[in-house]
Amino acid sequence: MLRVFIAFLLLCLFTVRVSPALAQSLIYESGGVLTPELAATNVHYYDLDIKVNPADSTVLGSVEVHFHVVNPSNRIELALDPRLAITGIERIKHTETTHLRYIRSDTTRTFYVYFNQTLQPGSSEILRIHYEGKPRVAPRAPWDGGMVWAKTPSGDPWVGVAVQGNGAWLWWPNKDHPSDRPDSVAINITMPDDLVVASNGRLRGETVPEEGWKTWHWFVSTPISNYNVTLNAAPYEIISEPYESITGEEFDITFWVLPEYLEKGKKLFPQFAEQMRFMEMVAGPYPFRADKYGVVHSPYLGMEHQSIIAYGANFENNNLFGIEAGFDDLHQHELAHEWWGNLVTAWDWRDFWLHEGFGTYMQPLYAEHIAGKEVYREMMSYIRTRIIDETDREVAPRESMSSLEITRGTRGGNVYFKGAWFLHTLRYLVGDDLFFTTLRRFAYPDPAMEEVTDGSHMRYATTDDFLYTVEAVTGMELGWLFDVYLRQPVIPxxxxxxxxxxxxxxxxxxxxxxxxxxxxxxxxxxxxxxxxxxxxxxxxxxxxxxxxxxxxxxxxxxxxxxxxxxx
Ligand SMILES: [Zn+2]
Structure with missing residues (x-):
């Protein structure tokens, strides 16, 4: 995601002014310290079955949570916005269904589900959570997230959801921590039948549950972060072409675009494959070849929703860096996250720069690829102006961070821009050959993983993992470089x-x-x-x-x- 930092500034000012009672109210953030109740479970599958109604801005449905028990516990911790009502939680065991007790609070996303007997490590459980209500409307998607109920230029519903910085619990119940991606997710969305629903993964089919409504059965076959699970609905037109990966495999690149923008969409579309080719050359094969590469015209700027990138820029080049780079940099940024963020994922928000510093550095690299070294340098100079001199907040703290903590204050920008400049300086220090080998090996540590599409190639990573990779590739001792630029705030x-x-x-x-x-x-x-x-x-x-x-x-x-x- 590309953030606008004024939003955080306003947020900070606002926080100072609220009354003590309000200050204790719900915090819209994700992750943070992993509690024992969170650590007790490993979710391997979610099955979302939700009716989404643009007419009254409601969702209604159920989510199945399939998890393995890791540590003994009598209760597990899940998250859902208190503004959404839970109407029942069932435990599904073989053919038996029993209702479980749960405790919620108005002031936290967390709710606990209680079991009559201790859950045994190694066993597996399935919960079905029924819920309904009006999810939070995004105050300013994608930076301050939630549902987006927009209208197309023709007045039709144009629906999206973006929750990276706040948590997927804003619109569906889940285990809220970046260290637990499910292995796969079914996303069944029912909406009025004049809308096209685009989501993550592959479309397995469409059914008609009742007159005037259609259910879209999407399925994600690889691990996915909760915040990447999304839906997009509008009377979309579809542009689609097969693409041949550097592995030789073929998958579709598909663009869901508003009918009013079809011609602009057709003009932009070839860039998707060109940028895909470049990213594959730099970071290895596109990780989600088993599903697709999708881009969807969204009513907000952008988000790296896995295999269905949200694109809400204006179909023009040069959205981000204030210079003539000659390509759609917003799309390139979000595409880059398919490797940096979605293939390689920080398991704690403290290492978010691995998503955003890497994600941002891919634009100057691409500029260099298509326009030469001078444009690369110009773009780096622009990015340098966005780095804020800082004496308090390092880019990669060692303590656990929530999604809000890691983007708070000046760190929000430095995670992107100082992160990108760190890679620029690293490239200078180790030289191009070793630098590009490092990038490739950080995406795919073992070349054999580049052949895999079943999800076993996907990894969690930390800043220290990146240091390990750089040192392994270069044979250099580089702890000092990471320490100075990432582990403390002051610029040399x-x-x-x-x-x-x-x-x-x-x-x-x-x-x-x-x-x-x-x-x-x-x-x-x-x-x-x-x-x-x-x-x-x-x-x-x-x-x-x-x-x-x-x-x-x-x-x-x-x-x-x-x-x-x-x-
Ligand atoms: Zn980003």
């Missing part, structure tokens, strides 16, 4: 002084950190690479009339401070 400073006949450059990082970063220096136009001494100092003699430029290609994320002669 290059303190540069020039005395008569002499230049002195010194890396300054906070106490306890090392930063032996080699530095390119252009001396009279000739670029040399200089390695600092243990003290972080690089010094050399040079006549006063010779021009000296440090880091002329702007590879290193740093602040430069100029000292005065004689200081």
């Amino acid at each position: 400073e290059l303190y540069a002084t020039r005395r008569t006949g002499y230049v002195r450059l010194q890396w300054i990082v906070p106490e306890g950190y090392r930063f032996p970063m080699p530095l390119e220096v252009a001396i009279d136009g000739e670029v040399v690479t200089l390695v600092p001494e243990r003290s972080g100092v690089i010094s050399f003699e040079v006549p006063d009339h010779i021009e000296v430029e440090v880091d002329p290609n702007n590879w290193i994320l740093k602040n430069v401070r100029l000292g005065f002669e004689g200081e």
